[in-house]
Amino acid sequence: MRLDRLTPDTSGMPYPLLTERLTIEPMTMRDLASFVTYRQDPEIARYQSWEPTFSTQQGEKLITAQEGVLLPSPGEWLQLAIHDRTTGELLGDLAVHAIAVTERSFEIGFTLAQPHQGKGIAREATQRLLEFLFTEADAQAVRASCDRRNAPSVALLDALGFRARPTEGWVESFKGEKVSVDVFEITSKDGIVENVVTRL
Ligand SMILES: CC(C)(COP(=O)(O)OP(=O)(O)OC[C@H]1O[C@@H](n2cnc3c(N)ncnc32)[C@H](O)[C@@H]1OP(=O)(O)O)[C@@H](O)C(=O)NCCC(=O)NCCS
Numbered sequence: 001m002r003l004d005r006l007t008p009d010t011s012g013m014p015y016p017l018l019t020e021r022l023t024i025e026p027m028t029m030r031d032l033a034s035f036v037t038y039r040q041d042p043e044i045a046r047y048q049s050w051e052p053t054f055s056t057q058q059g060e061k062l063i064t065a066q067e068g069v070l071l072p073s074p075g076e077w078l079q080l081a082i083h084d085r086t087t088g089e090l091l092g093d094l095a096v097h098a099i100a101v102t103e104r105s106f107e108i109g110f111t112l113a114q115p116h117q118g119k120g121i122a123r124e125a126t127q128r129l130l131e132f133l134f135t136e137a138d139a140q141a142v143r144a145s146c147d148r149r150n151a152p153s154v155a156l157l158d159a160l161g162f163r164a165r166p167t168e169g170w171v172e173s174f175k176g177e178k179v180s181v182d183v184f185e186i187t188s189k190d191g192i193v194e195n196v197v198t199r200l
Pocket residue numbers: 043044045047048109110111112113116117118119120121122123124145146147150152153155156159196
């Protein structure tokens with residue numbers, strides 16, 4: 001399926017993506033307060049592009065800019081909310097970036113509020129997102145990059161079947177430190193790792 005066919009008027013709503021414990025859908029204003037709260041947590045911001053000073057206005061701007069978007073246009077990002085399927089609580093988010101050079105490659109990121117870490121939630125959500133990107137958005141490759149020191153992220157990517165691309169990493173100055181960024185990729189040929197997700 002081409003990205004431009006994933007619009008509400010031609011293909012119906014692909015969201016929410018469902019897993020056993022979660023629903024996943026584009027973030028809306030109902031998520032704003034919880035989203036801003038965990039973005040202000042210094043531990044959550046540590047390896048991320050934003051600062052703990054992330055404000056309600058910045059959150060509003062981000063959510064407003066993606067209203068009605070089901071998949072990002074090349075070069076753009078889309079923030080997906082991860083909700084508890086039973087309570088509707090916002091647990092964290094997934095970010096999807098359509099890599100500009102090709103419509104069929106995506107980059108992803110993931111964030112969970114601290115109380116929801118260590119429960120396999122990021123893995124369950126990201127695996128469902130990968131399934132969506134490979135089966136419904138015609139993705140050929142999905143990438144992620146992360147600070148080498150971010151052990152939980154590296155463990156998550158490894159568990160999901162991503163492979164390191166050692167020649168593509170880089171060193172940069174980030175938040176006052178010199179850091180190594182590693183690049184990981186999973187392709188449609190790799191097959192998605194079978195694990196905790198129940199297809200519903
Ligand atoms: C990266 C991040 C999302 C990973 O979250 P996480 O909860 O550790 O990831 P997972 O969903 O894979 O959970 C794995 C843990 O849950 C445990 N777990 C419990 N139940 C589980 C289940 N049903 N299935 C799988 N794992 C389960 C695992 O044992 C593992 O715990 P361990 O780390 O103590 O070994 C989280 O650390 C985060 O939000 N960090 C801050 C933001 C950030 O840096 N994002 C990445 C930028 S590149």
